[in-house]
Amino acid sequence: MRTYALTVFDQSGENLLNETFTAENDEEAKKVGQARLDEEGYSEYTHRCVNPEAKLILFHR
Template structure:
């Protein structure tokens, strides 16, 4: 399945926009959280989606 991880600044600027493929939602969520931690974006507005379904969100 295809997933998209996006991070936004308060100004609306896109800080991170990545796509990846995993076999399960949980694998994608784990990977998304790892990427957010690597880039220090855990407390920045972000979302992880699959086919329009919101899997992770922080505002």
């Protein structure tokens, strides 16, 4: 399992969500990250999800 980081910001730059989760690969992590955003109602906020090498796998601005 690999550890991914999911972060959400509001327009002022305040951090609304900052958490890590594990997934088998980047594709699974995209699905998990998007589901988490949908759960919290943060899909339209600025967000990013990065893999352990710090590569962006999910991003919205």
